[in-house]
Amino acid sequence: MARKKVKLAYIANDSSRKATYKKRKKGLMKKVSELSTLCGVNACLILYSPYDAEAEVWPSSMGVHQVVTDFKGMSEIDRSKKMVNQESFLKQRINKGREQLRKQRQGNHDTEMTRILFESLAGKPLTNLSMRGLNGLGRMTQNFSKNVQRKIDRLTKNGKNSQETPKIDIQLNNMDDIKTLMKGKSWFVELEHAKMIPSMEDKNNDKKDETTSTKSFP
Template sequence: MTRKKITLSYIPNGSERKASFKKRKKGLMKKVNEISTLCGVDACAIILSPYNHDPEVWPSSLGVQEVISRFKKLPEWDQGRKMENQESFTRERIKKTKEKLRIQEKENWHKEMTNAMFQCLAGEKLHNFCFLDLNDMEWLLDEYIEDIARKIKSLKKEKHLKNGSSSG
């Protein structure tokens, strides 16, 4: 059973927020344990919450200190190399989403123009299209004509090579 997608926003109801915090904290600790166990890596988690005065840590205070100590011994450049915060993570997601959108819009445009072109070939009147649509359609037709010309040239070359090698 799949869960519904939630929107990430502040939970105004205090008791709901606390319940969500406890559930998610437990899940986070479980994930840190899993990645450490399954992948054989050193990992730790430190959670400072308004519901508990002491920080909650995994695996233990000593384990957390060891991981942090190893991290601090790395050169400064290595420390920040793969570090991610909410802002950089969100910025990267937005960038990827914009790129996907750009690709999808280009694909949709191509399909729309191809469809419009075939409608014209089927006898639909050109006056249903605006100047920009007609301009785009002309560009697309030019692309198709160039593709056809390349294919014809390639086929002629193949035919010439076959005829030349069979007569020799």
């Protein structure tokens, strides 16, 4: 049976709060012990509670004193370098979440623009696209055009150096919908000039067809 998710709020019931404290205290001490053993770091734990007459410490009073002394001996900059309180910790988590959300939105937008781009190449009209969408599509088209041209230039240069005809194999984002749309079409789109360039594989296939036709019909 799955554990019930506990709401992070002050427990009003005294008996429930005391039971939770004892249970969580053991788990906290165990985690500190594991952290110190596995990572080889100096750690200590001091717990004050209304349920105990004296503060509980880990690993011992001497160990706590040593860790606190070492901490106070550090410079102010080193001491506060990675120190956080509840507020700063939550701010860090919020900023990290916002950044992840921004990247996810950007990724979704690029995926959508790529889909619309290749649907338009297949003949679907862009009448329902907003001005913002058209601007995004324009930027996407320019980026694809530059990437295609760079790859063609690089492969052509490598072909000249090796005295061999380069085999151009351009993969646009490796997206499943793009592969499905372009399946069976060995064409490369030069987006700036809106013309289709046949691949070297198609040219070879055309030569084979011409040879076969010549042999079949002398």
